[in-house]
Amino acid sequence: MHEHLDALEKRMQHLQHAMRQAHEQHDSAQVNALRLELQRTQRAWDALFAPDGEPDQAQPASPSPPAFERAWADAPAREQVHQALALLTVPAAPQLLSQVHEAFFSRPLNTARLTTLRRDEERSFRATPFARPYYVCSALTFDLLSPARALLALSTWPLEQRLVGPLTHRVNFLTSAMRLADAAERLPGDGTPPEPVQRLLLRCARNIPGYPARGPLDLGRLRRAAAAEREIHASDDADTRAEAARRARQRLSDADQIFGSPLRNVARERRSS
Template sequence: MDEALDAIEREMDRLRTEIRSAAEASDGERVTELRAQLRAAQNGWDALLPGASIPTAAPALRRSMKSAREQVLETLTLIGAPATQKTIRSVHHAFFGTTLATSSLVTLRRDEERSFRSRSSPRTHVCPALAADTLRPVRSMLASSDWPLPQRLLASGSSRVNYLAMAVNLAEAAERAAGEVHADADAIHDLLQGLALNIPGLNSGKPVTPARIRTAAQRELAHLLPADQEMRDRAARAASQLGSAERLFGASVPQNTR
């Protein structure tokens, strides 16, 4: 018993060290993952503690009856900007309370392109974000075909703009989700706290609330968005000669956007 407790305590110490390092590096996604691991380790420690009552087993992670495509699209709609598969999984679990398996995303983009080209159904597709300078797909960055092309493009400053836009949208969603049975309040809190690490103005010692995250992100976004939007719009105009499939899934050869 003592050896098991000691092992868990060492693991918890390691996780706390890694969380601190990730926080100092402003790696919000890593902080969120490590906090989840720390909570699991704490639960294990509690269960082994002599004299402690045996806690009720946590329910298994639920899986949605929706397809992977539908789950990704509903999550992208919530985020409001192109996002990595890792981010999509984290956001979906927090706000929708179900697990989006990594394996289900492996072939999704290829399957979506095949479906679009076959014209089997006029539906919304999961597609890749495209690089603004080449109009080629960006690895592991997903978007919705319902979005206008500029929203699906990534220019030199788009990564930061999209991060801030996501922070604004998720902060607003967190306020709406308060009390909803399918939302994981702890996971949402950790997700927002991780996002807040990389937003200026949120280190004043005051509680980091969704409202403060939204305000701080909007403040920075107001300065960065105009230039980024101009670059995306210019690239989108240059893509007018591409076919509909290429505008969604990327050009087969690099395009000159100047």
Template sequence: MSDRLDDLERRIDELRAGVRRAVRARDGAAARRLRAELRAAERSWDALVGGEQPDDAPAARKALPLVTVREQVHQGLRLLGATAQPRLVVAVSEAFLGGTIRSAQLTSLRRDEERSFRSAPFGRPYYLCAALTDRLSPARGLLTLSTWPLERRVVGPLSPRVDFLTCAIAVASHQGAREPADPRAVRLLLRMARNIPGATDTALGPPDPARVVRAARAELAVHAERDTRDRAELARRAERQLDDAARLFGAATLSMIKKEYAT
């Protein structure tokens, strides 16, 4: 129990610091999200210290998640193994990892990560960051992990398709290893399989994970070599032109600078 209390106390301290940073930055959305997580963590701490919850306590409070939104996103991206849109990360977290996050909670997450890095560079074991475009600016709506090499965090012309296929293989592989399959995982795989030639047949019913993997790998083989070359060139440019923060969060464009001044 002492280990769990220590973890919760560290989490509470981190969330309180995050709330203060968000308030100073006048980021209302981030402050509200962090305050909600802080209240949940404090209730979990109270429950752990005081023993069982009262019988009339809401069911949701009896099973409060002890994993932060940030860590749930981290776990989802690690499972997928490639850059991904927030809604896919949320779906994977829910289907395979028991996640409780919502897409709206990810809106300001990358900005929080960048502020944290700039205030204490490399102070965390990992950061959630945006993929980098061919202009070395942050790609809109694509999340990556700082622990991945640059070649995996930049996106060229073919990269969105390559990353989708990579994610589909990961989802199918994880579903194929689980019995019985979670209905949410089945629905997710079906949506992805419909966008891969040869991944489904005309029969009704859930897609065969092994068939999805084969079809995705077949198409991936067509694009992988060219995409690898494009990404390697982008990564070399990023190494030459960007500092540590920009390699993680992208170089600011003129439109981004104007937006910062406007706010």
């Protein structure tokens, strides 16, 4: 719990500093965006003190899920990536992000636009740290603490959530399947997900033991099968990522904790130790 508190308190300080800078620059839109992010972070901090099993009375009810039928044709790639990652809650490859965005937000991502997105995000952060409510970044490898190839994440996630260990790919796949099943149930309509959503979930289901190879989509059964297998790996995976996060907080700067440590620096550190 202490690590989560430290991370949230540090995040709030950064957001307050960024709000002050935006205010001095008369950027009211940025101030408003940062204020909303600060409120979300404050609620997450408050929730850690809620008694076990009791709802946090100070925290307002969660907002309604996004209107999935909204057209995203004019949204920047950065915003589209954010929407897909926020739905999945785990690092994901551009191809999966495009499939999720097409199924749930009615338009595929142009993955070619993502080739420079992470570099642009890092350049922006290093020029003005924490000036944006979030940054699209790479997931980090658990051993070298370097950017994981072709896996995007959000800077607002806890460090443990952005790390990738030997079991993380499987755990994250199962988590994604469960999140997509939850999102499918929230879609408006008669309870039958649209065809693109069904195709995406059935592709996931084929790779989950315990889910039948044939038959119509069963969201409850898919979720139970994914949860059962995730339970096998989740504890070991969490331990690996927690240890990697501890090392990262000790060794890396704020920027490197988000965007990763250059491999040459890690190699030099290992030779000198």
